[in-house]
Amino acid sequence: MTDSVSESVLIGNAIKGDKLAQSKLVRTYSSRIYAIAFRLMQNEEDAEDVLQETFIIMLNKLDTFKGKSTLYTWLYRVATNIALGKLRKKKKVNVSETFNNIEFENISSLEIADWPDHLEEKFDTEEFQECLKKAMDELPDHYRAVFILRDLEGHSTRNTAKILEITEANVKVRLMRARLYLRDQLAYHFKCVDRGNYGRP
C-alpha cells in the first residue's frame, strides 16, 4: 500500500470518527504545523493557539477535504490563514505601515556593495541574531508568509500561491520585495550601505 493510499484510508477512518486514525493524522502533521505557526507568529503561545485551532478545524471539516491537494497542503493553508487572521487582529499593522511607506523603487535602486568575506563569523553574535529577528518582525505578514513558505519551507511558487490563495505573480512580487527588504537590512548591519542615502531611520 502506498503512503497516499494509506493516508486516504486514515482520512476516511478519521471522518468516520476513528480516534486512532485521527490521532495518527494529528501526530503526523503537528510538528510541521507548529513550525510554520511559530515562524509566522514569532512566539510560543500564539503558535500553540494556531496549532490547536488548525487541528480542531481538521477534525470538524475533514469531510470537506476533497483530496485535490495533499492533506499537508490543506493543513498548511488552514494554519496560515488562522495565523494571518490573528496577526491582523493584533494590529501588527503599525510595523506594516512603516514598511509600506518604503519606496520600493528606492530599495531596488540601492547601490549595494559586495559583502565582506567571512560573514559566517558574525552569525553567532547576539547583535546579529537581534538584527535578523527585527528584520523578520518588521516584514508585513503577507510578505513574511511568502518568504517563509518559499525560501524557508521550500514550497514552489504554485504551491505557495495555492496555500495563500493568491496568484503566482503576486507570490513572485511579494517574494522579491521581502528578499530585497531583508537584504537591505542585513546590508545595513554589515555596513555595506550608507543609511543616510536610504531615507530610513
Add this chain to the structure above:
Amino acid sequence: MADHSKEIANILKIKLGETIDNSTVDELVDYIKSCEDCKVDIDTIQQTITIVRTGDFEYLLPQSVSKRLLKVLDLE
C-alpha cells in the same frame, strides 16, 4: 547601475529559486559575467536567503504542547 542592467537584475531577482530552462540560464549567466553590479546584487540576495535559513532554527514541537493538543482534541 544602468537602466538595462537594473531591468535584468530585477528579472533575476524574481527568477531566483525558480525553475528556468537551460538556454535562459546560459544567457543570464553570460550577462551577469559582463555586469559586476548585477552579480553583486544577485549574490547578496542569495546570501541573504542563506543567512536567514542559517539563523532560522527548527521550531520543535515541545512535548507539553503536543500533550495539550491531544487533550484539547480529546485524543489522549
